Amino acid sequence: MLAAVEARHSRAGRVDPSMLDAAHGAYRLTLDALIHARTPPSQEVLERLRSAHLTHLDASFYLLSHVRRLARAEEAPPPKRVERLLTLLLLVKPPSKDVAPRAAVMLAAPPLPTKLTGKRARAAAAEEAEAGGGGSNSERAAELREWPPEAKQLLGKQRHRAAYDKAWRALLALPMPAPAFRQVLRALPEGILPHVPVPLRYCDVLSDGYARGGVEAVLALRGLFVLMTRHHLEYPHLYKQLYAVLTAEALNGAHRAVFAAELKLFLSSVALPAYLLAAFCKRLLPADPRGRYREISGDLGGGRGSAEDAALLAAIAAADPFRMEESDPAESMALDSSLWEVEQLRQHCCPTVASLAGLFAAPMLPMTAPVELEPLAALTYSSLGLLETRKRLREVPLAVRPPASLFGAPPPGMPPGMAPLLAGLNAWQ
Template identity: 30%
Template structure:
């Protein structure tokens, strides 16, 4: 938007007789009447500073009930203020000693008040549910902010983000604002421009410096989830929406990668300081190893949050464990009790959890190292085998290939396959299995002295797929490893669909004689036996 008015239009507006103009406008329909009035007001304002009072009339059109009139007025105000900012009409660097300068300061102050009034009304429009209107208002608002940063805040480049931009961020995360506004802001600006993303983090951090409501915290987390971290190593970083600052200030300049990462670290620590609820904590944990932790310069700041999340239990513990593993594997942090906590999560609930796929991906990665003690790996193998006795078929078909892969990676554990389950050892219950399932320390379970009789039992499972896959333990280990991704997404529904989609090689066996009576008894003279249903129930 350059606010330029063509000479032809300007000349016509100047030379037009007011009486003729009013007669011509009155013949138009009300909507065109408003549009002509807006254009006339804009032209008058840009012609002379004597007509600045017309800005108030132009702002009045923003209160019109017609959406098109509101949009026309918003665009006109944007052009007006962009021209005034470029011309220096809103600067306040004049010396107050000079009378003329004092008048200029008064006018500048008045114009600034009208600009704030315009911002206020534009941001109010962001609460509208119309995504197209929100996108238009966002574009106009950001253009005004850009011009204000370029021409008004020359002395302090970052000051612009503490005025109207902060008010806009507050509106975007307000509970009564439709979330499409935040989505539009992220798509059109924050995701494209690194400096806008940086200042968004800065403003949200400022807003989180005091306690906010749970609903607002949820909006903040949702908005931050839209702002994925950029590739800091790309050649065009930072991609700017605003022009570079006139004075270099490394503390506020997004060109510094460490400054950017520090700001992102601050905003997430501010979110965690709000003590998010369980559902909000899960949302943070889901992206902690992909979007959050990689951007932390001091990743150890997250360890307390991860530890507290793990102690909650259930699926929250699983998500926290994923973050812990990232810290150990990628950031080389020491967490001595990691495998103890991982072992404690291998219980009956995990095979029924909706996060089962995520857990087994993590477990497969954690136990893939050949440097792990065989005693430790044997405990996981044995505990998984025992849980299969009470697991749904969709869970068993994941566990058995995982056990196969672990046995291939750790050949010392293969003695568990060939050991006879009828051991001379007898525990206090008379069972011949030395494995202590109640033991929480995987190094002290004696699983290495046990056998995999549970997998052999599964070879007689009622589900044919489970019985078939369980037989791989009894065959030669010629396959290098199974790709778990082919088993992780199995559910009751997918297994049922697989069975129903099979082509029958032969018709199933049915009763050779269709009974004529199911709920009634046959006459004794007929010489036929009553159905089992009739024998068990009396329907008379």
């Protein structure tokens, strides 16, 4: 790679990884060309960049620097340019721990000294002892003695995490098209938040996505859950907003499987009040057959076996006081209602829906396994029909005698009045 040659030979007698950040260097010109080209880079080029070059500490570090620079070059760049910057940034994964000099993989790696012996080894150990270090640290110090400062700083994970955070903050400050913003929401929980110094700084991004509603709200749920459970984020009125997100678009859209899994996470807490569980149960039940699998299983996972759930199932009312149009679960009067929809679903024309609804009548024991959402959430009308055709049905005994033939002599036991009719049919044939 030309950029590696520049870093190794640009200065006489030393290797300089910072040449990857040079104004007219090959690395900078290559990345600028990828961003400003008329056509987007192909998947083969991106995969080659990720697997062959971004595994090097210096290449990944200075790519973050270039992404930050390009993101700050314009206040409102074209949407395609923002998407390409996002694509490049998603290729980078910072190191999770400090890297030992002999384990460092760089495009422009400085040469490592040979193992110290004799007086040099004792001198290095004494120097390290004066600094308060140990034996392993003395070896590390000896290995780094001939390294330039630009290369030494690339071995620490904090340096990479800080650069990673700055690149993301610069990119997220730009106006972002909807497809790119959804990519960010998908990547935040496991791909971005574990690698930044302060994950709570990204709460505004997730809150913005959650406030937009629709698909963005669904994709922001996992990130909010990570911030709340791992980083102690306080998010008032979260369940009220989550209740308002339960629309037909969310329940039956393309991301319904993701939404079902995230919803189960938020409703799995044992500290949720009874009115909240009741409101979610009532809001989830009215759905088409594709959704009733996940809604029923979601209700089973959230409230089956509780006293409030049993009371709702046993309640009988002449009229349903539940307010479906109410956006506040506390004002929906769900606790004054009943789960009459469950009894209706037990008589559903789709046998699998009826079977799932029948689980409500079964006793909830400590060893009862919860209903798995993942295989049910992705069902469609086509898969429902295919599922029914593949079932093995029992042969039911019938109190009839199968006919011996369609035409011909009357079978034994045929009533006398049927014989002339059969003879006429034979003559007509």
